[in-house]
Amino acid sequence: MEKAKKIDMNNINEVKNSLENKSLKVCVVGIGRIGLPTALSFAKAGLQTVGMDINEQLVDSLNKGNFPLKDEPGYEEIFNDVIKNGKFSATTDINKAISQSDLILLSLPTPINEKNIPDYSALESVCKQLGDILQPNSLIVVESTIEPGFIENNLISILEENNRLHVGKNFTIGVCPENANPGEILHDFTTLPRLVGGIDQQSTKIITMIYDFVFSVELIIMPDCKTANAVKLTTNVFRDVNIGFVNELSLMFDKLGIDTLKVLDAAKRKYNFQIHYPGPGVGGPCLPINSYQFLNTATRTNSKLSIIEHGRKINEEMPEHVVNLTLDGFKISKKSIKDSSILILGISYKPDVKDIQLSPAEMIINKLESLGVKIKIYDPYFKGNQVFGINVEHNIDDVLSKVDAAIIVTAHKEFQEINPKIFRKMKTPILIDSRGIIDTVSANNVGLVFRGLGRGI
Numbered sequence: 001m002e003k004a005k006k007i008d009m010n011n012i013n014e015v016k017n018s019l020e021n022k023s024l025k026v027c028v029v030g031i032g033r034i035g036l037p038t039a040l041s042f043a044k045a046g047l048q049t050v051g052m053d054i055n056e057q058l059v060d061s062l063n064k065g066n067f068p069l070k071d072e073p074g075y076e077e078i079f080n081d082v083i084k085n086g087k088f089s090a091t092t093d094i095n096k097a098i099s100q101s102d103l104i105l106l107s108l109p110t111p112i113n114e115k116n117i118p119d120y121s122a123l124e125s126v127c128k129q130l131g132d133i134l135q136p137n138s139l140i141v142v143e144s145t146i147e148p149g150f151i152e153n154n155l156i157s158i159l160e161e162n163n164r165l166h167v168g169k170n171f172t173i174g175v176c177p178e179n180a181n182p183g184e185i186l187h188d189f190t191t192l193p194r195l196v197g198g199i200d201q202q203s204t205k206i207i208t209m210i211y212d213f214v215f216s217v218e219l220i221i222m223p224d225c226k227t228a229n230a231v232k233l234t235t236n237v238f239r240d241v242n243i244g245f246v247n248e249l250s251l252m253f254d255k256l257g258i259d260t261l262k263v264l265d266a267a268k269r270k271y272n273f274q275i276h277y278p279g280p281g282v283g284g285p286c287l288p289i290n291s292y293q294f295l296n297t298a299t300r301t302n303s304k305l306s307i308i309e310h311g312r313k314i315n316e317e318m319p320e321h322v323v324n325l326t327l328d329g330f331k332i333s334k335k336s337i338k339d340s341s342i343l344i345l346g347i348s349y350k351p352d353v354k355d356i357q358l359s360p361a362e363m364i365i366n367k368l369e370s371l372g373v374k375i376k377i378y379d380p381y382f383k384g385n386q387v388f389g390i391n392v393e394h395n396i397d398d399v400l401s402k403v404d405a406a407i408i409v410t411a412h413k414e415f416q417e418i419n420p421k422i423f424r425k426m427k428t429p430i431l432i433d434s435r436g437i438i439d440t441v442s443a444n445n446v447g448l449v450f451r452g453l454g455r456g457i
């Protein structure tokens, strides 16, 4: 890329013109699950876009024309087009990427550590570097999920640390928190409203104009960065807490012989009931982390968020409950679980994506292994890979006759279409369904020892 004439990203007319004549240069830092589709969207809109990442293998592979997100429908074609027309390239060189860009989007990971404390080190270290290399008049948009107040209290002071640039004077910053669902990113990017918050009205207007140009979706203007981030966390934590609520109910309904699914199915007919389903736990890069982000904000501000705390605790106990259901199945079959062989069906944290981040499957496997169980795994998204130290089977039919029991952990489409009859092939046909996809009557009719999470049996 040629060195660009620098556009003043705090000047509405200059930005407007740069969009119209496609001279705006974009750098997306962090081109993973969210950052890569984001970068491809900007490139597809005709803007020269560079994706910067510390993962050399990823960068090499992208520049060779290999698209990694095979479970994101629609993006491979866009990727092929923008690689071909030269609108997108990837690099590990942050100095070069930033020096040639007007707009810098940060899509860096914001995980939690082993003590469930949010880890913002990637954002902090990149912003420290930006403090040295950012071109005057640039605009930074943070898409990563962060706590309310993190821009105002942390990132701005890191960016200004060496006294070279000052926010509102010679650079500007805002947020547009990403809210797409893995596996449906193209759909969500082109339909879901996005939140925009800047450090002032001018930056909010400019970010809105850019996102409108690239995504053409409804943009919800927030008064500031912290309110936009509060909305992002509230929507996800609402789900985590409500899943905790139905999980806790399902434990009681089990004791009452009530099928939770039947309760939910009828309850949802009331206009103001929003359905959430029980399951083996809540994983992934968003919900559990977002709850811990809010809990961290509560600690920082001397507040109490006891409902979130309790919801998290229940969701984290669900893998144990799945193991208890399994133990129950073995007890009924009068078979010892020790030295048995159990097939885990699905290791992704959610259906139809290749992603095991914080997946409850790992906790279930660890607990079963500690009871002396030999684990086998089948997951259509990980066939032939080694995951959690176990080789993932290629074919469900071949492995069923070699195991005593199976546990459905992820509701992949392939499992939703399964005929319960095939589980008869198992040595002791014990089936545990933690996702409510097998019908209890059919399971009993084909002679399985069946336990369903929250199904009242």
Ligand SMILES: NC(=O)c1ccc[n+]([C@@H]2O[C@H](COP(=O)([O-])OP(=O)(O)OC[C@H]3O[C@@H](n4cnc5c(N)ncnc54)[C@H](O)[C@@H]3O)[C@@H](O)[C@H]2O)c1
Binding pocket: 029, 030, 031, 032, 033, 034, 035, 052, 053, 054, 055, 058, 107, 108, 109, 110, 122, 125, 126, 143, 144, 145, 146, 178, 179, 180, 181, 182, 285, 286
């Ligand atoms: N995945 C989701 O479902 C989802 C949805 C909405 C929002 N988010 C948020 O988006 C952000 C990104 O998440 P993701 O799922 O895309 O993460 P990811 O792990 O898939 O991608 C992050 C990328 O950043 C790179 N990276 C890490 N440190 C870096 C550094 N110092 N410099 C440059 N690159 C670096 C990594 O190599 C990786 O490629 C997070 O804040 C997450 O909470 C994620």
